[in-house]
Amino acid sequence: MSEPGSVWERLRAEAEAGRVEEVVVAVPALQGRLQGSRLSVPYFLEEAAERGFGACVYLLASDVEMDTGPGYAIDAWESGFGDFELRPDPATLRTLPWDPGTALVVADAVWPGGAPVAVAPRRVLRNQLDRLAERGLTAFAGTELEFLVFLDSYRTAWDRRYHGLSPATSYNVDYALQGLTSVEPVVRRIRREMAGAGLALETARGECHPGQYEIVFRYAEAMTTCDNHVVFKNGAKQIAAQEGMALTFMPKYDEGEGNSCHVHLSLRGTDGSPVLADAAADDGMSELMRHFVAGQLACLADFALLMAPNINSYKRLQPGAFAPTGIAWGRDNRTCPVRVVGSGHSLRIEHRVPGGDANPYLAVAAAVAAGLYGIDNRLPLPPPHTANALADPSVPRLPGTLTEALHRWENSEIAAKVFGESVVAHYARAARTELAAFETAVTDWERVRGFERL
Template identity: 80%
Template sequence: MTAPGTPQVPAYERLRAEFSAGRVEEVIVGLPDLQGRLQGSRIAVPYFLDEVARQGFGACVYLLASDVEMGTGPGYAIDAWDTGFGDFVLRPDPATLRLPPWDPGTALVIADAVWPGGEPVEVAPRRVLRARLDGLAERGLVALAGTELEFLVFRGSYRDAWERRYHGLETGTRYNVDYSLQGLSEIEPVARRIRREMVRAGLVMETGRAECHSGQYEIVFRYDEAMTTCDNHVFFKNGAKQIAAQEGVALTFMPKFDGGEGNSCHVHLSLRGTDGAPVFADDAADGGMSDLMRHFVAGQLACLADFALLMAPNVNSYKRLRPGAFAPTGVAWGRDNRTCPIRVVGSGTSLRIEHRVPGGDANPYLAVAAVVAAGLYGIENRLPLPAPHTANALADPRLPRLPSTLGEALRRWERSEIAAKVFGEAVVGHYAHAARVELEAFETAVTDWERVRGFERL
């Protein structure tokens, strides 16, 4: 029997059945924070079904106003200190309910943050994306997206890495194994377990393969509606780290661990009508691209530098976006050209863009929101699309440049009239402050590079 007030949704009926059978005891309610991490609590299933599923539960507002170290302070749109570290409400989204095989006896559901009166917390990453998707819906459009996350696998545990201050770590392979089907014996056990358990949890895997950096791997899951893809992204990232820890190894998604190839998070995105009809393709048009797609791609070029902060939010992000690093540095688009930040691929119903700026540290909700917002800007202003770049965009000095540092990206974001109009002052100010906190933390740190360079010789 369903408890009074429990939403009548299939996900919760499944949860009740799993609980009755003794297979699920707790529900993990997770809120995606500014970094795209899941923060939340474990809740007993009866309490979840009787109370939380209907009315949510309280969590401290600083969860959406803190840095990677969970430090908070004035300057965010949410000032936790000024409001006495009060609560907002986490409202679970039943569509996100999954059973993580690596955490037996649990279910996990992603939540939205709302104020006690029911109003959405506008600066929450999931809300930032929802607002952009609502803008598409007003035009009768739906965004489909896929994210391609890369990570590095290291021998030894996270604790080992911490105690060594991340020095002298051994990667899971000894050399470049890009596309290789051999030499993977040391990373395949954890990679196989991640693949299998994500599929068991309901994600639809497409491919898994080794990448360029020693110990590097990529698992690609099938595209879906944009919000679902982002929810799957944070579920995968959270779970992959937990599985690695259980296997006694460590993995990282950071964009640039060392001088080798960085970890990217390429975003594939296309639009369809609410009836499911593709709207990017037009076989009769030049290059098979509809006018709507041409405006959408033109919007990416117009907004790329201004919105870079939402795709590359950390100091380390820009270590990947360097000349010669096989990551984009100039503003251009091209047909099947991996040196361009905007790569147009596919044909017919599969015609889409691949956005190559985001790295493994990108918050997927913000990165996809930036892509959608830029595309809408191009559509609304009917921006013309220049000719595609056919040469190496990484080595072309004539191209406009992407921001090369977090400080430069911050300045472009804060001064952008487009960002202010599209995202609103609260969102612009909130994420600008998050970037300033990151910069201040880096600029006051003394690095190993400085010690090696100056300890004896200066």
């Protein structure tokens, strides 16, 4: 890994050559969105690179509308909307091809004095990765993001209240090599410019829903994958806007197929050994792997909130939507929420619960924490599900609503133990805020149902 000083010196050289004019310092917020500020290169190098940059504490205690209030572990009102510091992580520095002259660095939130902000998504993940490291283990992850592309601009979509938009493909183009004429220019640019930002493309293809597409980037160490994930989502939207188009990662835009974010996760020893595999075992799985998968099943209902954090998340997790509804595992069985795939170094789980709205840091942290719970308690693994888990009434159910997921989360002894009470309370408050906002809204469904006939 490069030393911070050498990273910053390369930035200085890029600036002196006229290729970088500004540095965006950004922190991943509760929703997984990047929030931050633009800094001049001299100011960044002379001040922020080493000492950090001040940002208001409410960035990690607000909803999607940027509203804050009491009940979060960070009470912005009580603190007078003061600042914490954003400490740039030099390993995340990159230039942005879609924003010429701009470099971006992801930062960790710390309190004055240097203590980490415990509820920050990046810190939540770091704590779980540190627990792995104590056991001589390292996590590698990959995320598969689906999104819908529309020919309309974001402004047009807003003015229409997101009704009557034109998808960039007209029909199911899953694996298709035709019918992509309207979508290909923008997704080609996304693929090319993400590579320029340091993301390694693996696969790309059309998907089922009109306008739907999936781009998969190469797996990496878990924190790096999550950093790349949030850069991708942020950049893809900016590129679409520059092309006069719009895209959405929301899990369920309409009654059609939803947008998933399947999370692939594997463990290795610190020496790079594939600790999940055992060539001598009939199923190729080590005893550690079996405990790791069992932990996923044991914690899935309690940790669902970290993988499906919004009301819309659960519109995707419904029968008939080809998304998980039960708690089961299977070998290469896409009807199970936990799918075991690969062999040797590539043996891994695919977590199929998260949707396109998932905060990757929290989703991966949940999967790591669940696996560690299974390992530490040597949980036995039940036989794999070999049939359609979506249609099997004997399979235990996932939480079907945000309300149910919230109840499981804040009453979970496991969550309190592995994440800490302040983290549990903070994200419970975020869920309550989401529910309260929805409960006061009047929907189109209600107007159609009741305007004339009730």
